[in-house]
Amino acid sequence: MSDAEDGLDVRSLAATFRPGTTLAAHRHGWGQLVFATAGILHVRTDAALWVVPPTRAIWVPAGLRHEIGMQGEVAMRTLYLAAHRSAPLPGVPTVLTVLPLLRALILHILAVGMLHRQRDEEDRLAAVLVDLLRTAPHEDRMLPLPRDARARRLALHWQQAPGDRHSLSDLAREAGGSVSTLQRAFPRETGLTLEAWRQKARLLHAAGLLADGASVTGAALDCGYDSVAAFSTAFRRQFGTSPARYRGRAG
Numbered sequence: 001m002s003d004a005e006d007g008l009d010v011r012s013l014a015a016t017f018r019p020g021t022t023l024a025a026h027r028h029g030w031g032q033l034v035f036a037t038a039g040i041l042h043v044r045t046d047a048a049l050w051v052v053p054p055t056r057a058i059w060v061p062a063g064l065r066h067e068i069g070m071q072g073e074v075a076m077r078t079l080y081l082a083a084h085r086s087a088p089l090p091g092v093p094t095v096l097t098v099l100p101l102l103r104a105l106i107l108h109i110l111a112v113g114m115l116h117r118q119r120d121e122e123d124r125l126a127a128v129l130v131d132l133l134r135t136a137p138h139e140d141r142m143l144p145l146p147r148d149a150r151a152r153r154l155a156l157h158w159q160q161a162p163g164d165r166h167s168l169s170d171l172a173r174e175a176g177g178s179v180s181t182l183q184r185a186f187p188r189e190t191g192l193t194l195e196a197w198r199q200k201a202r203l204l205h206a207a208g209l210l211a212d213g214a215s216v217t218g219a220a221l222d223c224g225y226d227s228v229a230a231f232s233t234a235f236r237r238q239f240g241t242s243p244a245r246y247r248g249r250a251g
Contacts, residue, residue, distance in 0.1 A: 031086030039074030053211030150177035
């Protein structure tokens, strides 16, 4: 039944997933806001992937094929928006900062279950939700994926194991290519050099850990940095703030 027929503007779903769970590639006829109150989401399309910690949500427009992986135990909270409600929202996947008012509204709508446009109070809630989503700050958490099969294998490996300390030549061999081939493929197909892609993958992983409560030292070591100072410098360059301040804001 379509949203026009049943009068629904917003539907909701709450589910908890074990670490390592993957929701296989799928698409929805409604726009989807995916938010986790605990754990880290890895959302992947054919073209890119996003790392989304509990202080952020990702807007996935209707019809886009995507899969969702779970890092840690994930308490996923999802809202589905009918076409006429989601029209003002981005037409591409977008990571949004979930400020306290938006978080409270998401959880309130989950408690209500569904919002019907014929009920005035629910129609107003849906309008406020769209307005908060439309004005929420965006954050660059996208890693573009190369099309070349060898480069893509390496990219997905680094996304899953950002702290891997094997040499680049060993990793290139396992991916089925040479270092020089991969160094050409990454900028051509992602706009980032191989080294820049790897560093961004590491820092996005670290930001997710920090938002989920990890210490600065723990996040640095987990994403492959030996020096907390070097990690902090790279983190500040990527996110415009220190890891400690980022962690404090996330909490």
